Amino acid sequence: MDKAALAGALGSPSAFGQSQFALTRGNAFEAKVKADGGAELLRLVHARLDPAAEPPHEAAVPDLSATGPEVRTARTALALREATGAPGTWTLLDHPMLALDVAGSPAFLEPDAVVVHPDGSWTVVEIKSFPMLDGSADPAKVGAAARQAAVYVLALEEVAARLVDEETPAPRVRHRVLLVCPKDFSNLPTASAVDIRKQRAVTARQLARLTRVQDIADSLPEGVCFAPDLPPAELTAAVESVQAAYAPECLAACELAFHCRDRSRAAGAVTALGRPVRAELGGLTTVDDVLSAARGESGDPDDPAVAALRRAAALRAEALAAAGRDITLATTGVGVAPCR
Amino acid sequence: MSLIATLARLEAVSTGRARPAATVRHRRLSDRPLVFVPLTTAGEAGAPLGALAGTDRDAPRLLVVPQPRDRDLRFAFLAELSDVVLPYVDSYAESVEAAERTETDPETGKRVKVEVELCADAPQLIVPSHAGVEFVRLLGRSMRFRRTVEQDPEAPYPAPPRVPLLGRWLTHFGERARVPGSSLLLAMTELLARHWATGQSGLEDQHLGALLAWIDPPAGETGAEAALRAELAREEGQLVCPPAGPATDPAFDNKLLAPAIERYDRARTALAAAEDGLQADDRLGELTAAERQIHDLVLSRTLPTWEKVWAGIDLLRALPEGAHVEERWTRDRWSFTGHRDRVLAGEPPQPRRDDAVTAANKLATREREQARLEAQEALDDPLVMAGRRLAGEAFAGEVVDVVMAYSEGKRPSPRPLVTVRTDDRPHLGERAKVYRSLGGKPQSAEFAGYEGEGLVVLRILDKMGRGKEPEAGSVPETGDRLCFTLFEHEQRGGAKLPDPEETPWTHGGPPGEAAPETPDTVTEEDVL
Numbered sequence: 001m002d003k004a005a006l007a008g009a010l011g012s013p014s015a016f017g018q019s020q021f022a023l024t025r026g027n028a029f030e031a032k033v034k035a036d037g038g039a040e041l042l043r044l045v046h047a048r049l050d051p052a053a054e055p056p057h058e059a060a061v062p063d064l065s066a067t068g069p070e071v072r073t074a075r076t077a078l079a080l081r082e083a084t085g086a087p088g089t090w091t092l093l094d095h096p097m098l099a100l101d102v103a104g105s106p107a108f109l110e111p112d113a114v115v116v117h118p119d120g121s122w123t124v125v126e127i128k129s130f131p132m133l134d135g136s137a138d139p140a141k142v143g144a145a146a147r148q149a150a151v152y153v154l155a156l157e158e159v160a161a162r163l164v165d166e167e168t169p170a171p172r173v174r175h176r177v178l179l180v181c182p183k184d185f186s187n188l189p190t191a192s193a194v195d196i197r198k199q200r201a202v203t204a205r206q207l208a209r210l211t212r213v214q215d216i217a218d219s220l221p222e223g224v225c226f227a228p229d230l231p232p233a234e235l236t237a238a239v240e241s242v243q244a245a246y247a248p249e250c251l252a253a254c255e256l257a258f259h260c261r262d263r264s265r266a267a268g269a270v271t272a273l274g275r276p277v278r279a280e281l282g283g284l285t286t287v288d289d290v291l292s293a294a295r296g297e298s299g300d301p302d303d304p305a306v307a308a309l310r311r312a313a314a315l316r317a318e319a320l321a322a323a324g325r326d327i328t329l330a331t332t333g334v335g336v337a338p339c340r
Numbered sequence: 341m342s343l344i345a346t347l348a349r350l351e352a353v354s355t356g357r358a359r360p361a362a363t364v365r366h367r368r369l370s371d372r373p374l375v376f377v378p379l380t381t382a383g384e385a386g387a388p389l390g391a392l393a394g395t396d397r398d399a400p401r402l403l404v405v406p407q408p409r410d411r412d413l414r415f416a417f418l419a420e421l422s423d424v425v426l427p428y429v430d431s432y433a434e435s436v437e438a439a440e441r442t443e444t445d446p447e448t449g450k451r452v453k454v455e456v457e458l459c460a461d462a463p464q465l466i467v468p469s470h471a472g473v474e475f476v477r478l479l480g481r482s483m484r485f486r487r488t489v490e491q492d493p494e495a496p497y498p499a500p501p502r503v504p505l506l507g508r509w510l511t512h513f514g515e516r517a518r519v520p521g522s523s524l525l526l527a528m529t530e531l532l533a534r535h536w537a538t539g540q541s542g543l544e545d546q547h548l549g550a551l552l553a554w555i556d557p558p559a560g561e562t563g564a565e566a567a568l569r570a571e572l573a574r575e576e577g578q579l580v581c582p583p584a585g586p587a588t589d590p591a592f593d594n595k596l597l598a599p600a601i602e603r604y605d606r607a608r609t610a611l612a613a614a615e616d617g618l619q620a621d622d623r624l625g626e627l628t629a630a631e632r633q634i635h636d637l638v639l640s641r642t643l644p645t646w647e648k649v650w651a652g653i654d655l656l657r658a659l660p661e662g663a664h665v666e667e668r669w670t671r672d673r674w675s676f677t678g679h680r681d682r683v684l685a686g687e688p689p690q691p692r693r694d695d696a697v698t699a700a701n702k703l704a705t706r707e708r709e710q711a712r713l714e715a716q717e718a719l720d721d722p723l724v725m726a727g728r729r730l731a732g733e734a735f736a737g738e739v740v741d742v743v744m745a746y747s748e749g750k751r752p753s754p755r756p757l758v759t760v761r762t763d764d765r766p767h768l769g770e771r772a773k774v775y776r777s778l779g780g781k782p783q784s785a786e787f788a789g790y791e792g793e794g795l796v797v798l799r800i801l802d803k804m805g806r807g808k809e810p811e812a813g814s815v816p817e818t819g820d821r822l823c824f825t826l827f828e829h830e831q832r833g834g835a836k837l838p839d840p841e842e843t844p845w846t847h848g849g850p851p852g853e854a855a856p857e858t859p860d861t862v863t864e865e866d867v868l
Contacts, residue, residue, distance in 0.1 A: 015572065017590035020598055022383030131385035133481065134692040184860050185386045185482050248541035258572065265564070270350065274541040277346050287353050294347060312343040312730050319722035323363035 356562030483507025696848020737762030
């Protein structure tokens with residue numbers, strides 16, 4: 001489903017997009033890393049992950065191109081089997097295709113590269129265009145890359161499990177992935193091994209816990225349709241029928257976040273102000289509930305959350321009175337910025 | 341976030357307008373701050389696209405890199421930036437006042453007072469958002485290892501003369517910004533979010549336009565509506581309120597900037613291929629027009645942010661300054677003076693990675709300053725103190741009884757017992773120390789027990805003079821309303837770390853020979 005189109009039809013278009021400068025730069029960097037049959041890339045894998053192995057003087061780079069994701073997945077599995085069955089050689093799989101079962105429906109994944117070591121183990125390679133400055137990169141971006149690589153590792157493990165037969169054990173998928181980034185302000189690649197065991201465990205657990213798509217579909221009323229060309233009111237009602245738990249973190253991840261935020265705000269949900277806020281307020285979930293409890297108009301005074309809220313409200317009022325003024329009045333009449 | 345801050349946010353939601361989160365201003369605002377609104381090129385590290393900078397609200401200086409991937413143009417931009425920033429920094433470096441500092445005498449090993457210079461005021465950089473602070477650091481890092489022709493005649497692509505110096509200053513600003521409570525380099529969104537609670541989440545508060553919309557919505561509109569418009573409204577596909585940067589909106593990059601840069605590149609190639617003077621004139625005209633277009637585009641994305649930063653400054657100036665802000669600003673002045681002296685002494689630029697001793701010192705400083713900031717903000721601002729009281733780290737109440745008592749010993753000193761009635765619920769352990777502010781200095785007392793529900797008995801311990809009778813005004817009197825804190829008002833630093841030469845190798849010392857940092861490698865890709 002095209003969530004961006006859906007968000008547009010709902011009147012809260014998403015704000016995602018990628019600058020063509022970033023795209024060009026990212027592609028140019030990846031091409032540079034993989035140039036010459038991946039010589040530089042394999043050198044980095046050898047240096048960072050497997051220095052004991054034979055240096056990769058030449059490597060097999062099987063052709064994985066095919067039409068359709070299923071065929072490409074099959075070719076990838078075949079290439080992996082062949083590479084694993086040829087010990088002592090390095091193999092670089094450029095843009096392989098992997099399949100992973102997500103909530104009961106297959107998702108196709110395309111890692112930047114997978115390297116098969118001479119000992120038959122597999123390594124996921126992530127090529128990113130954010131810089132590694134003096135040996136360290138933006139932790140948020142590295143974290144995102146590690147989570148992404150963890151998904152690839154899980155998918156590779158499924159492929160590996162299918163390669164088992166009487167003679168051969170399953171090939172090992174390494175839990176240290178290689179993150180390749182530009183070095184400092186240059187375009188030269190540098191790399192770092194990232195341990196993704198934790199991300200892998202978290203992702204595996206989340207995947208196992210996901211409600212199956214089929215179950216969600218079954219819970220929907222008969223005849224629900226999400227076609228973006230429906231009248232907005234009907235469409236809104238259709239989207240409403242799927243439960244969503246909006247939190248501000250959604251804004252960075254989901255095309256429908258602005259829509260969910262509107263709904264969440266309209267419902268007065270306190271989670272719209274952040275998950276920690278929700279956690280603090282106990283059983284009170286809407287803005288009006290909280291404020292009326294704080295004013296003493298509702299709520300059970302023996303409830304610790306309500307009692308704390310009333311004390312907070314009293315202390316706040318006292319402090320503002322002590323400061324002797326209501327500051328909101330002091331802020332009017334300041335220059336107005338042009339885009340308002 | 342404390343419950344009080346949460347409550348303020350909820351009030352903001354229901355009133356449609358930001359609510360105060362502080363009653364005083366907790367950061368210094370210079371009379372003449374340098375506002376810097378940078379833009380960067382997506383996907384490139386340290387490739388600025390342009391900036392507005394200056395100290396005059398009505399006359400910002402526009403700096404533009406028409407082709408961000410061209411090293412020469414980038415250097416031209418940085419040279420221009422140094423023409424804006426360095427004279428501003430220098431103007432504060434000259435006016436000094438005498439100050440004293442205790443230093444260890446190298447010969448006797450004793451602590452002696454030395455007369456030193458302290459800059460009378462310090463420069464202040466204000467950027468729109470936290471990403472801007474990081475960008476200042478990044479720019480500093482990208483410049484401070486560059487070599488000029490004077491430093492190294494052999495260097496490929498030498499940098500303009502003052503660029504490495506600008507790099508060192510921006511690095512210093514960026515480094516200082518990591519010290520809690522410092523004001524040398526400030527991000528407007530963080531400043532505003534510190535002083536107002538909006539009806540949106542902290543994540544959304546990082547959008548300068550939305551934040552200002554909540555604090556000062558246009559007449560007839562709620563903060564939520566105005567903020568939504570600031571976040572999302574588009575005209576002809578472009579955001580009406582451009583992001584505060586340094587990253588630009590992808591739609592702007594793809595629809596407007598990319599074609600303009602392409603046109604510029606074409607015009608440049610055409611000019612280089614011109615065969616005679618007449619043709620060259622024509623093509624130069626086209627190049628100038630193309631450059632003009634990029635200038636206008638950059639201006640259109642930075643000017644709204646520039647205005648907003650100044651609007652934010654106005655809002656903050658309306659708040660009275662907190663009592664301890666001056667003291668923290670003095671620390672900023674020391675830090676500024678220290679770096680000025682290091683530059684004058686010809687010391688090398690800050691290293692890429694701090695050595696273990698420097699890193700440990702920096703961490704200790706930041707921890708100490710964090711504790712200091714928390715204590716001082718609470719003392720300056722009843723609203724912050726309310727949060728501490730709610731958390732059981734302070735209590736306020738009325739003195740209901742004072743009983744004179746004396747310490748046991750050869751020379752009995754006054755140790756009056758004061759009973760305070762309070763509605764707060766402090767977490768008082770046995771003989772817990774509490775502090776109150778007495779003429780700006782902390783007076784300590786000891787928790788002696790409860791006399792009943794909400795009645796706390798305290799034994800006053802100091803600041804009563806040397807005599808048997810306490811000095812007038814040094815002991816609370818019945819009827820006084822006081823506020824005691826469980827945290828100390830002044831931070832004592834931990835044990836001082838040994839000098840680098842004395843540091844054992846287990847802790848990263850003693851330092852080896854200082855190796856000069858090599859400049860960054862230059863790649864082909866930097867040039868067109």
